[in-house]
Structure formats: structure tokens, C-alpha cells
Amino acid sequence: MNISTNEISEIMNWISSYGLLETGGITRLLYSQEWMDVQNGLKEKFESIGMKANFDEIGNLIGHLSGSENSEETIATGSHIDTVVNGGKLDGQLGIFGGFLAVKHLLETYGQPKKNIEIISMAEEEGSRFPYVFWGSKNLLGLANKEDVLNITDQDGIKFVDAMHKHGFDFKSDNKSSLSHVKAFVELHIEQGNALEMEEKSVGIITDIVGQRRYNITLKGEANHAGTTLMEYRKDVIQVFANIVTESINKAKEKGNPLVLTFGKINVKPNTVNVVPGFAEFTMDCRHTDGSFLKEFTTEIEEDMKRIAKDANVEIEIDRWMDEEPVPMDKNVISMIEEACKAKGLNYKLMHSGAGHDSQIIAPHIKTGMIFVPSVKGISHNPKEFTELEDLKQGIEALAAAIYKLAY
Structure with missing residues (x-):
């Protein structure tokens, strides 16, 4: 042939x-x-x-x-x-x-x-x-x-x-x-x-x-003046987002292949140079060949996100809209x-x-x-x-x- x-x-x-x-x-x-x-x-x-x-x-x-x-x-x-x-x-x-x-x-x-x-x-x-x-x-x-x-x-x-x-x-x-x-x-x-x-x-x-788990995550803080709002009094959603991404990605790298974790999309409001952002929506995509491992890892990440948001006095809503084995x-x-x-x-x-x-x-x-x-x-x-x-x-x-x- x-x-x-x-x-x-x-x-x-x-x-x-x-x-x-x-x-x-x-x-x-x-x-x-x-x-x-x-x-x-x-x-x-x-x-x-x-x-x-x-x-x-x-x-x-x-x-x-x-x-x-x-x-x-x-x-x-x-x-x-x-x-x-x-x-x-x-x-x-x-x-x-x-x-x-x-x-x-x-x-x-x-x-x-x-x-x-x-x-x-x-x-x-x-x-x-x-x-x-x-x-x-x-x-x-x-x-x-x-x-x-x-x-x-x-x-x-x-x-x-x-x-x-x-x-x-x-x-x-x-x-x-x-x-x-x-x-x-x-x-x-x-x-x-x-x-x-x-x-x-x-x-x-x-x-x-x-298997895949996908999320839409919402952060609600407080928009305020970028020049007059002192750092310790801010409810800055981007700070929370950055901490979530950094901590989560580092944990994923420590776990190694075949785990993959992606933060692929973010929408920020008011999205302007001189305002502390008070609202953000972002996505998270996590995949692994072992269903139990995937659930255990993402559950840990969910708890981490809640902790990070709470420490910054920012509200968080986590919507896990896909859960494929x-x-x-x-x-x-x-x-x-x-x-x-x-x-x-x-x-x-x-x-x-x-x-x-x-x-x-x-x-x-x-x-x-x-x-x-x-x-x-x-x-x-x-x-x-x-x-x-x-x-x-x-x-x-x-x-x-x-x-x-x-x-x-």
C-alpha cells in the first residue's frame, strides 16, 4: 500500500x-x-x-x-x-x-x-x-x-x-x-x-x-481617584487579579505536566489610566488527564482566590460553567x-x-x-x-x- x-x-x-x-x-x-x-x-x-x-x-x-x-x-x-x-x-x-x-x-x-x-x-x-x-x-x-x-x-x-x-x-x-x-x-x-x-x-x-474546568470570575471592589486614594485604603481589583494569577500559575508550574492553567480574558472597569479599577471579570481554564487531580487542584485554587479577595476587602463571584471529565x-x-x-x-x-x-x-x-x-x-x-x-x-x-x- x-x-x-x-x-x-x-x-x-x-x-x-x-x-x-x-x-x-x-x-x-x-x-x-x-x-x-x-x-x-x-x-x-x-x-x-x-x-x-x-x-x-x-x-x-x-x-x-x-x-x-x-x-x-x-x-x-x-x-x-x-x-x-x-x-x-x-x-x-x-x-x-x-x-x-x-x-x-x-x-x-x-x-x-x-x-x-x-x-x-x-x-x-x-x-x-x-x-x-x-x-x-x-x-x-x-x-x-x-x-x-x-x-x-x-x-x-x-x-x-x-x-x-x-x-x-x-x-x-x-x-x-x-x-x-x-x-x-x-x-x-x-x-x-x-x-x-x-x-x-x-x-x-x-x-x-x-478533563476541563472553565470559570468566569467576577471581582467587585471600589473605583476611586488614582492620585488621592492611598494604597492601604484601596479596593483594587487588579491587585487581586494579579495576586490570583501569580499564585495560581506558580502552583500549576510546581505540579508540572500534564496540568495546564490559563487566565485567558479580562474585562476591567472603568479601564482608564487615572482611576483605581473597581470591577473586573476574567476567565480561568484548567485541564488535566486525571479527573480527581483536576478537581482537587481547582478546588484549592478556588479557595485561594476567595482568601486573596477577602484580604483585599474585594468581593468575588466564582462561576464554574464547564466541568468535563x-x-x-x-x-x-x-x-x-x-x-x-x-x-x-x-x-x-x-x-x-x-x-x-x-x-x-x-x-x-x-x-x-x-x-x-x-x-x-x-x-x-x-x-x-x-x-x-x-x-x-x-x-x-x-x-x-x-x-x-x-x-x-
């Missing part, structure tokens, strides 16, 4: 032409015309190699290839087809065009598989158009809640329901899983970080997807992928994922594995998102070898 870099480049540029911007980036949002066009284009691609391709009720595209011996068992691969605004050429869609090339070359080399194979182009993962994420994978598993999207709109005021109906799609008629026949799922994705590049590895085999990949699937990489002589490492993916929705229900390829400089969600063609080739070959072990 020989997947050429020319073939990879050709199909990557083809799929990237749907929603391509003058910036070189791609904007392909859920239920947009570009989204519909690429799904129809993929349907033709799937059918061109002998797959039966159909949309489900909400717009997930599923290409199905029947096996010769066991029609009850299916091995699936795929990812999401939507992008962020002005995104790159790999996030999401690599798992689809890479899956297509892997299956195409398996068929050309070995013929019909014993088990069924499916490639799934999932409708949505990013939440870039509407305030809802994982619409595709959640619907595949019967986990999506209709009420969550009934009244939401995009930034232009277009209702989610109207955008969906425009292309002939509708809500699922029941909450049953459409993947009950799937025995294993493997997703190929770019790393969106720089660990593989820094360690000069071409393939990452994912052991876990990190870590998701382990299936040990047997991990072993199969690793065996396949060894047999192919691929340059790989075992690692965790610091970002969320469709696989985290699927893994609690179906045996799941993930394969990463490097992101140059760790850049993603950006037109500069890039992976060397030779690394893409190794990732697709790893996926093909894994599918071969699972389906042949």
Missing part, C-alpha cells in the same frame, strides 16, 4: 476549496452553503470507491462499505467537516479525507474487508456559527437535546432551526444511537500543539483526552494502533490530547482511538495551520494500518 504525498496534497486542496477565503483560510460553518456543497462533494467521493453514502436526519454524512464475513460489525473513522472562522486546511477535515485515502488504498491493496467500514463526515464540532458544540457526534449517539438549539441564532440572527431546514435536514425522530453497530472508532487529527514537532515524532497515539481511549484500540505503527516502522509516541475532539463524545460508548500528526509551531484554527506532507502520509498510513487490523 503506497499513499503518495501528491495524492494527499490533491485531495486536501480539493476539500479546502469549499469555503476558501482570499486570506488562504477556510470558513465553512454548519448549514452554510459551503458546508452543504462539501458534504455533497464527499458523498460523490465515497460513492466513487464503492461505498453507499447517505445523510442522517441532521446532516451527518456516512459512507458505508459492506464486509464479506460479518455484517453485524462495523469499524468507523472520520471527524467533523465544519471549520472555525478563517480556519486552516487540516482541523477536522484531515480525519475525513485521511480516512477516505486510507479506505481507498486498503480496498485497492486487499479488496473487500471482513467487517463493514464506515467513514463519517460529522456535521459540526466547533460551535463557530451557533452556541452549541458536538452537534454531529451527539446526534450520532442520540445524546443531543432538541431544546438546547430550538431558540438559538447565529450572529446574523438566523435561527438554528431555519438554517437546518433550509438544506432539508431536521431533528432526529428518536434518541437512539445510530452507531450501535460500530465496534471501534478511530479518529485522525492534527495535534494543535507542538509536542510532536518538538520531539520530532510524526505520529501521536492518544491515551486520554484531558477526562476521557480515556480504549486500551485495546491503543495497543492495535501501536502494533500497527511498529509494524510499519512509523515514528510515533504515546501522548494525551490537551484539546477536545469528537472522540471524547464517542469514547464512553464505543471503543475509540485517536491518532495525531504534528502541527508546525503548534498553530491551529488559523490559515497558517500546517503539517508536512510526509507527516500527513505517516498519519494516514497509521490510520490505514489500524483499520486493517480491526476490519480485515
Whole structure:
């Protein structure tokens, strides 16, 4: 089996032409015309190699290839087809065009598989158009809640329901899983970080997807004159914010990898040079592969924040609005992928994922594995998102070898 870099480049540029911007980036949002066009284009691609391709009720595209011996068992691969605004050429869609090339070359080399194979182009993962994420994978598993999207709109005021109906799609008629026949799922994705590049590895085999806790935190002090208010009488929210960030980041560094802690956004009022700030809102994002450790660490940080605010006579409100448990990949699937990489002589490492993916929705229900390829400089969600063609080739070959072990 020989997947050429020319073939990879050709199909990557083809799929990237749907929603391509003058910036070189791609904007392909859920239920947009570009989204519909690429799904129809993929349907033709799937059918061109002998797959039966159909949309489900909400717009997930599923290409199905029947096996010769066991029609009850299916091995699936795929990812999401939507992008962020002005995104790159790999996030999401690599798992689809890479899956297509892997299956195409398996068929050309070995013929019909014993088990069924499916490639799934999932409708949505990013939440870039509407305030809802994982619409595709959640619907595949019967986990999506209709009420969550009934009244939401995009930034232009277009209702989610109207955008969906425009292309002939509708809500699922029941909450049953459409993947009950799937025995294993493997997703190929770019790393969106720089660990593989820094360690000069071409393939990452994912052991876990990190758990996440995200916060909105509000500080209420007292705005006052910057020149006449003595330091000891101030209720300065920026002083509190600075102390929280410094103490928290230092603790995170002491704990070490794979813990990561980020203070990513702050809004200060009145936000002017000559007034002691009296109000601030900021965010905190904390991630780790161990759920118990994540809860213990963030609980400690929450108590620290309360103490720091109290010492400064500043009010604090802590809203933990996301609390996602870590998701382990299936040990047997991990072993199969690793065996396949060894047999192919691929340059790989075992690692965790610091970002969320469709696989985290699927893994609690179906045996799941993930394969990463490097992101140059760790850049993603950006037109500069890039992976060397030779690394893409190794990732697709790893996926093909894994599918071969699972389906042949």
C-alpha cells in the first residue's frame, strides 16, 4: 500500500476549496452553503470507491462499505467537516479525507474487508456559527437535546432551526444511537500543539483526552481617584487579579505536566489610566488527564482566590460553567494502533490530547482511538495551520494500518 504525498496534497486542496477565503483560510460553518456543497462533494467521493453514502436526519454524512464475513460489525473513522472562522486546511477535515485515502488504498491493496467500514463526515464540532458544540457526534449517539438549539441564532440572527431546514435536514425522530453497530472508532487529527514537532515524532497515539474546568470570575471592589486614594485604603481589583494569577500559575508550574492553567480574558472597569479599577471579570481554564487531580487542584485554587479577595476587602463571584471529565481511549484500540505503527516502522509516541475532539463524545460508548500528526509551531484554527506532507502520509498510513487490523 503506497499513499503518495501528491495524492494527499490533491485531495486536501480539493476539500479546502469549499469555503476558501482570499486570506488562504477556510470558513465553512454548519448549514452554510459551503458546508452543504462539501458534504455533497464527499458523498460523490465515497460513492466513487464503492461505498453507499447517505445523510442522517441532521446532516451527518456516512459512507458505508459492506464486509464479506460479518455484517453485524462495523469499524468507523472520520471527524467533523465544519471549520472555525478563517480556519486552516487540516482541523477536522484531515480525519475525513485521511480516512477516505486510507479506505481507498486498503480496498485497492486487499479488496473487500471482513467487517463493514464506515467513514463519517460529522456535521459540526466547533460551535463557530451557533452556541452549541458536538452537534454531529451527539446526534450520532442520540445524546443531543432538541431544546438546547430550538431558540438559538447565529450572529446574523438566523435561527438554528431555519438554517437546518433550509438544506432539508431536521431533528432526529428518536434518541437512539445510530452507531450501535460500530465496534471501534478511530479518529485522525492534527495535534494543535507542538509536542510532536518538538520531539520530532510524526505520529501521536492518544491515551486520554484531558478533563476541563472553565470559570468566569467576577471581582467587585471600589473605583476611586488614582492620585488621592492611598494604597492601604484601596479596593483594587487588579491587585487581586494579579495576586490570583501569580499564585495560581506558580502552583500549576510546581505540579508540572500534564496540568495546564490559563487566565485567558479580562474585562476591567472603568479601564482608564487615572482611576483605581473597581470591577473586573476574567476567565480561568484548567485541564488535566486525571479527573480527581483536576478537581482537587481547582478546588484549592478556588479557595485561594476567595482568601486573596477577602484580604483585599474585594468581593468575588466564582462561576464554574464547564466541568468535563477526562476521557480515556480504549486500551485495546491503543495497543492495535501501536502494533500497527511498529509494524510499519512509523515514528510515533504515546501522548494525551490537551484539546477536545469528537472522540471524547464517542469514547464512553464505543471503543475509540485517536491518532495525531504534528502541527508546525503548534498553530491551529488559523490559515497558517500546517503539517508536512510526509507527516500527513505517516498519519494516514497509521490510520490505514489500524483499520486493517480491526476490519480485515
